[in-house]
Amino acid sequence: MASPAFELRPTPAASAVAASPFPIRWHGWAATEPGPALVVMGAVHGNEQSGTHAIRRWVQRFESGQARLLRGRLTMVPVANPKAFGQNTREGDRNLNRRFLPLPEPRDYEDHAVSVLAPLLASHDALLDLHSYEGDGVPFAMTGPQNNGGPLEPFARAAEELALARSVGLPRIVQGWLEVYDKAVQASHGRMRGDEGLGTNEFMRSRGGYAITVESGSHGDPAAIEVADRAIAGALQLLGLVDVQLGEQPAQQIVRLHDVFIKRDHGDRMSRGWKNFDPFGLGELLATRADGTPIHAPFDGCMLFPHADAPLEREWFYLARR
Ligand SMILES: [Zn+2]
Secondary structure (H helix, E strand, O other), rough: OOOOOOOOOOOOHHHHOOOOOOOOOOOEEEEEOOOOOOEEOOOOOOOOOOHHHHHHHHHHHHHHHOOOOOOOOOEEEEEOHHHHHHHOHHHHHHHOOOOOOOOOOOOOHHHHHHHHHHHHHHOOOOOOOOEEEEEOOEEEEEEEOOEEOOOOOOOOOOOHHHHHHHHOOOOOOOOOOHHHHHHHHHOOOOOOHHHHOHHHHHHHHOOOEEEEEEEEEEEOOOOHHHHHHHHHHEEEOOOOOOOOOOOOOOEEEEEEEEEEEEEEOOOOEOOOOOOOOOOOOOEEEEEEEOOOEEEOOOOOOOEOOOOOOOOOOEEEEEEOOO
């Protein structure tokens, strides 16, 4: 028998491969008709895998010819953080959705992942970033700031971004994260860093694109896969990339983040087991500081991202206006 033309060497153990043992894989399609370029990512947090499953369904639909790209470009990254995904943990060495900035000398795994993903994202107009959350609650989409020329996050594509957020078919849209996160940084006595607020979405906006994050449901809940699947369909339809017939849209409520409270003392207590989107009225008692100082609602609004056991000098809860 003739010797083979080539032979793959056995894959070395992960530890033997310098700093980036887990390569990142993506699928891409480009139509001959010009149009917008969309990138869809899953598993930026490795234990948030509903987006990965939904993306794989779409890859299969394109590969089988069931779906066809009509114009523009589409890139799908089923697993943005293979190290964390392989461990089924949120992070590999650190949170990939913080300090999403290419560095001249990447050090940890996520630094290397950013070096790979940042130029990929920057070559698209829009990003759909698929996540899931701990515990129950309502799925929601997140957008960024209003159009502005300010120093923190200048932006000019708020209308396109909101249209993308509406297209994914979720009942809640949360706006304006970085601005309020920056308030938390100011109030954290140096424990939180400003550049930690820069995730995938903020990076897209800094490169002239626009981006939304979809929180599609509880980690591991099969329903979250359906939500993510429908979210991709909505984005593809909105941008005219695929001809897809969508079912009825739910009524959508838009809330804007307005305030954030920092956990200062282990004795700080919330007034009840607040959940995401729980409404409150002006003046309602939200929490009490260890020294007895009450925190009353400064407006009619709703609770977001409550974290009763937050580490000291970190975000305890956010407040949003309807
Ligand atoms: Zn996440």
